[in-house]
Amino acid sequence: MPTTAPQLDKAERKRLRTSHARDYGPGFIVKLVLMAAINALGVFGLLATWNSGAMGLFWGLLALLVAADYVYFSKRALPLKYIYPGLAFLLVFQIFVVGYTVYVSFTNYGDGHNGTKEQAVTALLAQNERRVEGSAAYPIAVVERDGELGFAVVAQDVSICEGAQPGDVCVGTSEDPLARVDDATHDGGAVTSVPGWSVLTFQQIVTEHQAEVTSLRVPVSDNPEDGSIRTTDGRNAFAFKSSLEWDEDAGTMTDVTTGTVFSANDRGLFEAEDGTTLNVGWRVSVGFENYITAFTDARYSGPFVRILVWTIAFAFLSVATTFLLGLFLAIVFNDARLKGRKIYRTLMIFPYAIPGFLAALIWSGMLNRSFGFINQVLLGGASIGWLTDPWLARLSVLGVNLWLGFPYMFLICTGALQSLPGDVMEAAKVDGAGKWRQWRSITMPLLLVSTAPLLISSFAFNFNNFTLIYMLTRGGPRFTDVSVPLGHTDILISMVYSVSGLDGTAPRNFGLASALSIVVFIIVGTISAIGFRQTRKLEEVM
Amino acid sequence: MTTQVTTQGVTAPPPQELRSRMRPGRWARELGWRHLVGVIAVVYAMFPIVFIFSASLSERGTMTGSNQLFRTISTHNFVALADTRFWSWFGNTLIVSITTAVGTVLMGAAASYAFSRFRFKGRRTSLTALLVIQMFPQMLAFVAVFLLVMTLGNVFPVLGLNSKLALICVYLGGALGVNTFLMYGFFNTIPIELDEAAKIDGATHSQIYWTIVLRLVAPILAVVGLLSFIASFGEFILARIILQSQGNWTLAVGLFGWVSDQLNANWGLFAAGAVVAALPVLVLFLILQKYIVGGLTAGSVKG
Numbered sequence: 001m002p003t004t005a006p007q008l009d010k011a012e013r014k015r016l017r018t019s020h021a022r023d024y025g026p027g028f029i030v031k032l033v034l035m036a037a038i039n040a041l042g043v044f045g046l047l048a049t050w051n052s053g054a055m056g057l058f059w060g061l062l063a064l065l066v067a068a069d070y071v072y073f074s075k076r077a078l079p080l081k082y083i084y085p086g087l088a089f090l091l092v093f094q095i096f097v098v099g100y101t102v103y104v105s106f107t108n109y110g111d112g113h114n115g116t117k118e119q120a121v122t123a124l125l126a127q128n129e130r131r132v133e134g135s136a137a138y139p140i141a142v143v144e145r146d147g148e149l150g151f152a153v154v155a156q157d158v159s160i161c162e163g164a165q166p167g168d169v170c171v172g173t174s175e176d177p178l179a180r181v182d183d184a185t186h187d188g189g190a191v192t193s194v195p196g197w198s199v200l201t202f203q204q205i206v207t208e209h210q211a212e213v214t215s216l217r218v219p220v221s222d223n224p225e226d227g228s229i230r231t232t233d234g235r236n237a238f239a240f241k242s243s244l245e246w247d248e249d250a251g252t253m254t255d256v257t258t259g260t261v262f263s264a265n266d267r268g269l270f271e272a273e274d275g276t277t278l279n280v281g282w283r284v285s286v287g288f289e290n291y292i293t294a295f296t297d298a299r300y301s302g303p304f305v306r307i308l309v310w311t312i313a314f315a316f317l318s319v320a321t322t323f324l325l326g327l328f329l330a331i332v333f334n335d336a337r338l339k340g341r342k343i344y345r346t347l348m349i350f351p352y353a354i355p356g357f358l359a360a361l362i363w364s365g366m367l368n369r370s371f372g373f374i375n376q377v378l379l380g381g382a383s384i385g386w387l388t389d390p391w392l393a394r395l396s397v398l399g400v401n402l403w404l405g406f407p408y409m410f411l412i413c414t415g416a417l418q419s420l421p422g423d424v425m426e427a428a429k430v431d432g433a434g435k436w437r438q439w440r441s442i443t444m445p446l447l448l449v450s451t452a453p454l455l456i457s458s459f460a461f462n463f464n465n466f467t468l469i470y471m472l473t474r475g476g477p478r479f480t481d482v483s484v485p486l487g488h489t490d491i492l493i494s495m496v497y498s499v500s501g502l503d504g505t506a507p508r509n510f511g512l513a514s515a516l517s518i519v520v521f522i523i524v525g526t527i528s529a530i531g532f533r534q535t536r537k538l539e540e541v542m
Numbered sequence: 543m544t545t546q547v548t549t550q551g552v553t554a555p556p557p558q559e560l561r562s563r564m565r566p567g568r569w570a571r572e573l574g575w576r577h578l579v580g581v582i583a584v585v586y587a588m589f590p591i592v593f594i595f596s597a598s599l600s601e602r603g604t605m606t607g608s609n610q611l612f613r614t615i616s617t618h619n620f621v622a623l624a625d626t627r628f629w630s631w632f633g634n635t636l637i638v639s640i641t642t643a644v645g646t647v648l649m650g651a652a653a654s655y656a657f658s659r660f661r662f663k664g665r666r667t668s669l670t671a672l673l674v675i676q677m678f679p680q681m682l683a684f685v686a687v688f689l690l691v692m693t694l695g696n697v698f699p700v701l702g703l704n705s706k707l708a709l710i711c712v713y714l715g716g717a718l719g720v721n722t723f724l725m726y727g728f729f730n731t732i733p734i735e736l737d738e739a740a741k742i743d744g745a746t747h748s749q750i751y752w753t754i755v756l757r758l759v760a761p762i763l764a765v766v767g768l769l770s771f772i773a774s775f776g777e778f779i780l781a782r783i784i785l786q787s788q789g790n791w792t793l794a795v796g797l798f799g800w801v802s803d804q805l806n807a808n809w810g811l812f813a814a815g816a817v818v819a820a821l822p823v824l825v826l827f828l829i830l831q832k833y834i835v836g837g838l839t840a841g842s843v844k845g
Contacts, residue, residue: 027746027748027749045697045698048697048698049697052696052697054693054696054697057693057694057697078660078662078747079656079657079660079662079665080656081656082652082653082655082656082660082751083652083653083656083657083668083718085648085649085652086649086650086652086653086714086717086718087653087718089649089711089714089715089717089718090675090715090716090717090718090719092690092711092715093680093687093690093711093712093714093715093716094675094678094680094683094715094716094719095675096690097680097683097686097687097690097715098675098678098683098686100683100686100689100690101682101683101685101686104685104686104689109689329579329583332576332579332580333576333580335572335573335576337572337573338573338576338577338580340577340580344580344583344584346828346831347584347587347588348580348583348584348587349587349827349831350587350588350591350824351587351590351591352827353820353823353824353827353828354591354820354823354824355772355775355776355794355819355820355823356776357776357778357794357797357798358776358797358816358819358820359590361797361798361801361812361816362590362593362594362816363590364801365605365801365809365812366590366593368605371604371605371606371609372605373593373608373609376606376609377609377610403586403587403590407587411835414835415835460677460679464679464681464682466681466778466779467776467777467778467779467794470778470779470798471778471798471801474802493681493682493779496682496684496685497684497779500684500685502684502685502688502783503782510685510689513685514685514686517682517683517685520682521677521678521682524677525674525677525678528677
């Protein structure tokens with residue numbers, strides 16, 4: 001902060017004392033407008049999260065909003081004014097997400113265990129609904145508002161719509177249970193108009209909304225046990241009630257048709273005495289089970305170890321091959337007398353300027369066994385399974401990564417070579433060191449000191465080089481001796497992707513996938529940490 | 543300052559008199575083989591690019607038809623792109639990548655400025671923390687990202703699954719981690735005396751930041767913006783799980799779909815799409831080449 005020198009006049013001193021945070025200049029106006037907008041959005045968000053009951057989001061948002069106002073209107077938090085925007089995104093989309101990964105890795109989150117126990121109860125009650133035998137048909141009209149469909153029904157009694165007198169009209173959708181509406185008209189049995197809703201004609205139902213209407217389930221009340229009404233023809237609805245009964249006090253589900261009692265077990269499922277379970281469960285903590293599965297369950301541990309070995313080999317060899325080729329080329333072109341160096345360099349770094357996913361896709365075409373350029377043109381019609389034979393596929397992956405990565409290494413090696421201290425080289429020459437000796441004892445160690453951190457980053461990047469693997473081989477060729485859909489070129493991150501089930505080929509298992517993510521992080525983190533420590537040692541030696 | 547970045551990697555003019563005095567034998571031994579290596583390296587680097595360019599111009603859409611380079615030249619494949627969703631994917635990709643790049647530069651530069659210019663409690667700790675966080679790539683936590691975005695979408699549909707804004711926010715989450723160090727080092731090379739002089743003249747910290755410092759660090763802003771643009775341009779896994787409807791896909795997700803469906807793949811169409819998709823990045827790269835080379839090598843020698 002500037003010191004107030006005595007020779008400054010009074011006004012100047014006052015200006016310097018006044019914080020720019022409270023100075024009404026143009027910058028302040030801009031800030032005020034921005035903060036007003038952010039606060040408005042924030043308050044809107046707080047209301048929305050409060051209403052939908054997402055309390056985790058509510059408190060997170062509140063904390064971010066309060067922090068924003070403090071930072072930008074306080075005199076003290078000057079550095080934070082600059083760091084806050086990036087920090088807010090970092091906290092939510094990186095740090096929180098990592099923390100959440102850890103949390104999920106200790107649960108059985110996944111297909112069959114997707115939500116809370118209440119959600120599971122509601123889903124089970126809705127899934128097991130049967131038409132109530134012998135119940136009368138309710139004449140209905142299908143109504144629509146803003147693209148959302150609902151049923152309008154003339155209530156005969158309160159059993160279908162709370163508080164309704166015979167003759168009242170009730171409307172409900174899949175989200176909102178049937179509720180009485182005023183001023184609707186009906187003609188005998190059929191509803192003819194509902195204020196705020198448009199009544200669909202039979203023609204519209206058949207031609208535009210048939211599938212939607214026949215699958216529409218309109219709950220009778222907020223209590224899932226009261227059942228719902230559904231229709232098959234768009235004109236008459238029938239009452240449906242669940243064959244399961246939920247006893248909240250005892251925490252049990254009873255199948256009313258068979259009398260079987262299902263009670264909650266510690267695996268997040270309703271289980272009967274004979275061990276049968278209901279098909280919807282909820283999320284529970286399972287401790288280290290996911291980690292134990294990764295290392296000991298034969299379905300996963302076998303492929304896991306093979307994939308781990310390949311991942312390390314892939315990342316290491318990728319760095320080694322690209323570095324060696326890049327270094328070799330950098331040395332070749334590190335001669336000021338060579339004409340056209342700039343043209344060579346520009347053409348050589350083209351692969352680096354091609355987005356990686358495109359390069360992998362292009363190469364996957366060129367390496368195609370039957371039609372690819374490599375087999376057809378370069379090898380004169382050979383039919384070599386570059387991407388279908390396990391070892392050749394691994395070789396291809398490394399080859400494509402070499403093509404993609406050598407220009408980067410070439411660039412950094414060129415930079416490092418050009419910044420070598422000339423006096424040291426000169427001194428070595430004067431001391432009578434030969435070319436090889438200069439190279440081995442001076443150039444190489446100096447080069448490694450400056451490039452080692454980048455080599456470690458490159459290793460970490462390739463360890464998780466999902467795009468290359470997925471675009472080129474999709475992890476294939478498949479392991480023939482294991483049951484999970486994994487293959488010879490899968491690396492850990494593509495294994496995590498398969499296991500998570502987000503690609504739709506396997507059941508979702510978020511818990512196991514998150515546990516594997518954490519394991520990958522620990523491995524990469526450890527290797528990087530060791531690497532960085534070695535680099536520091538190297539620097540101290542120099 | 544700027545010179546530090548731009549001069550690196552720029553070649554010094556070859557000493558002409560030395561070359562002209564060289565005899566052919568010595569020339570071959572000392573320089574000729576370098577040209578040979580250069581030609582081989584250029585052919586290796588360029589042939590897939592030439593191949594895909596040729597395939598994009600071929601009349602037939604099959605992969606076999608593309609193997610004879612430049613046998614036919616037609617714009618048929620490029621015209622046919624209009625009948626696909628290609629251009630909307632292209633637009634989506636540009637929206638996502640440009641917004642991400644601009645956001646990353648703004649946030650990264652601001653944070654680096656604070657770390658470089660202000661001395662505050664927890665500064666070193668925060669820098670170290672950033673270094674550690676950077677080692678955990680967001681991509682690895684894609685399951686949690688998916689779950690977070692899904693939850694957000696229940697409350698704010700604009701930030702939910704299938705929203706480009708959500709994808710941009712996720713990418714911006716990595717804005718500090720990756721770039722702060724690169725920029726921080728560069729900010730440190732701008733002499734702090736400039737700030738102090740401006741301060742004595744009565745400039746506020748925000749005036750100094752916006753009108754003085756940001757202009758001086760323009761090269762690194764360009765590098766970081768471009769690297770961020772390229773990274774989000776080619777990012778696949780997060781785009782794939784967040785953007786769910788075809789109309790919202792990015793190029794990486796869309797073009798992967800074209801090629802992965804091996805039996806029905808229209809290779810000519812893909813080739814044309816690949817050429818169009820590669821162009822913006824390639825052009826930017828060639829224009830900003832000296833900055834990028836400088837940025838990379840500056841990073842490398844600093845360690």
